[in-house]
Amino acid sequence: MQQAIAVLDSGVGGLTVVKEVMKQLPHEKVIYFGDTARSPYGPRPASEVRHFTRQIVDYLLQFNPKMIVIACNTATAVAIEDIRARVSIPVVGVISPGARAAIKMTRSGRIGVIGTDGTIRSQAYETALRQISPDIHVYSEACPLLAPFVERGLFSSDRAHSIVEQSLSPLKDKPIDCLILGCTHYPFLMESISQVMGPEVTLISSAEETARDISTILSQRNMQTKSNEIPIHQFFCSGTPIVFRQIAENWLKEYISFIPVVWQVPTII
Known part of the structure; x- marks a missing residue:
C-alpha cells in the first residue's frame, strides 16, 4: 500500500500547502487533518498547541505515513522539535x-x-x-x-x-x-x-517552498512513490465537515477533480 505524506493544520490553512504538494508531487498520496473544532491555534497557550499537535500526530500515525508536515505556523513555531523527538520519520514545518x-x-x-x-x-x-x-x-x-x-x-x-x-x-x-x-x-x-x-x-x-523541501527530502532518502497510479487522498477534520469540504473542494478542484477523495470525520481528539 502506498505510504502517504501526512499534513496537519489547525483548520483549512494547510490546504494551501497541500495544493502545492499535489502540484509538484502529483503521484504522492496526501492524508490531511484539519483541527477545525479547535481552530484557531493563534490565541492558545504554547503548551496547549503542543498537546493538540501531539494528539493529531498520534492519530495520523495509524496510517503509517512516510512524512509528517506541520502546515501550521503556530504549531511549527512551538511544537516541531517536540514532534521530531517523538517520531522516526521526517517532520517538515513551514x-x-x-x-x-x-x-x-x-x-x-x-x-x-x-x-x-x-x-x-x-x-x-x-x-x-x-x-x-x-x-x-x-x-x-x-x-x-x-x-x-x-x-x-x-x-x-x-x-x-x-x-x-x-x-x-x-x-x-x-x-x-x-x-x-x-x-x-x-x-x-x-x-x-x-x-x-x-x-x-x-x-x-x-507553501511552494515547503513543497520543494518535501520533494528534496523524499528524493534524498529515496522515499518517492514509484507508482504512476493516481493516489486516493484522504481528508479529515475534527469539526463539522460542511464548510471544510466546500473550501477544500473549491481550493483543490484542479488537482482532485478526477481523484476519489475519502471524507471522514473522526471523534474530536
Whole structure:
C-alpha cells in the first residue's frame, strides 16, 4: 500500500500547502487533518498547541505515513522539535521555508511578517530570518482576525478587503519590500493582501517552498512513490465537515477533480 505524506493544520490553512504538494508531487498520496473544532491555534497557550499537535500526530500515525508536515505556523513555531523527538520519520514545518523564500526575494533587507498571535509572539520568523542573514530588519504584526475569517469560508466575500486593510494598516508605512504570509490561511486572502500592500511589496507564501523541501527530502532518502497510479487522498477534520469540504473542494478542484477523495470525520481528539 502506498505510504502517504501526512499534513496537519489547525483548520483549512494547510490546504494551501497541500495544493502545492499535489502540484509538484502529483503521484504522492496526501492524508490531511484539519483541527477545525479547535481552530484557531493563534490565541492558545504554547503548551496547549503542543498537546493538540501531539494528539493529531498520534492519530495520523495509524496510517503509517512516510512524512509528517506541520502546515501550521503556530504549531511549527512551538511544537516541531517536540514532534521530531517523538517520531522516526521526517517532520517538515513551514517557517524555515518561508524565511528562505523571503531572503531570496528581498532587495532592501527589510521584511514584514504577518501571523497569528502565537506565531508572532514566538518570534520564530525573526529567529529563522536572522539565522540566514543577521542584518535583516523584520517588522512583525499579529493579524488575529484573518484566520477565523478564512475558516468561516468568507475569504471571497465583499468584507475580505476591509478586514485585510484593517489588519495590515500598521505595516502600510513600514519600509518593507517583502511580506511573509506567516499563516497558511493567508494565501486564501492573497488578492486582498496584494491590493492593500501594493505592487512594490512581494508576498511570500511558504507553501511552494515547503513543497520543494518535501520533494528534496523524499528524493534524498529515496522515499518517492514509484507508482504512476493516481493516489486516493484522504481528508479529515475534527469539526463539522460542511464548510471544510466546500473550501477544500473549491481550493483543490484542479488537482482532485478526477481523484476519489475519502471524507471522514473522526471523534474530536
